[in-house]
Amino acid sequence: MKKQEEGTKKMFRKFFPDVYMESTYKIDFQKLYEKGYRGVIFDIDNTLVPHGEPADKRAVELFENLKKIGFQCCLLSNNQYERVNSFNEQVQVQFIENAHKPSRKNYQKAMELMGTSVKNTVFVGDQLFTDVYGAKRTGIYNILVKPIHPKEEIQIVFKRKLEKIVLYFYEKEQKKKER
Template identity: 50%
Template structure:
């Protein structure tokens, strides 16, 4: 399991993860961040995201988006991909992750978390005991408070990659 600020693994994107293999290992739920994880920040749900949710449901997963964004943005995105959602999630606090797991009927031992930020997504998911996958953000053009967190992410990513011998 990932610890603290360190993810269990890195992935180029949410669309490059072998969800079938994780299902074989016993995972039954996937919680996704939305912005810069499934689509560009504030972009609507697209065909690729909808196809991913459809694929996950076909495999047998419960799939849900967990966002700190407000209700309408999150609910319309969830509707677009045909998935469940938690809006105003309060990441990295545990409550949103726990709410998401309740809604898809999974627990921390059988749920993956996929997101692009260390200080919200990964930190909170680790605190809840989820398996955490950190994805590369689609764009670096972000709000100032996120850019500041990105700077803090650099040394953590550098250490992670040193430990795991990744480029």
């Protein structure tokens, strides 16, 4: 049984985030800047605001702060232009809609738009199989955050059940490292 569990864990590692946090709004971006990061790519829905919601005061303040620190930012979303553009009207950063995450192509395009590279870019998102997996495949440091709101589209609800299994093994491995 132990050997089977090791095989399962190994299979899931490609989905493990570099960091798993409670919220986008708890990330110490100043510290990331001091470590040399210069670009942040964000998913929107359930990462920055509840699904389908416009940018709220907290999101607007986050982007204002990131710009003050010196970060370049880009929104990377699988949503269509109307959704991404309407959110971006409030935060005014680069964006790519209909990104086809986890494809590497638009993670790379986002870095081009920001003038950054895999070495100095961070990705922040709430989904393992699209957001984190795409960032990992591209070689970008990534932070998984817990979804802001439980209301989600049906295809995401199904993926969340699978994510729970992967996160079980991720958290088990993290506890092992801490010991």
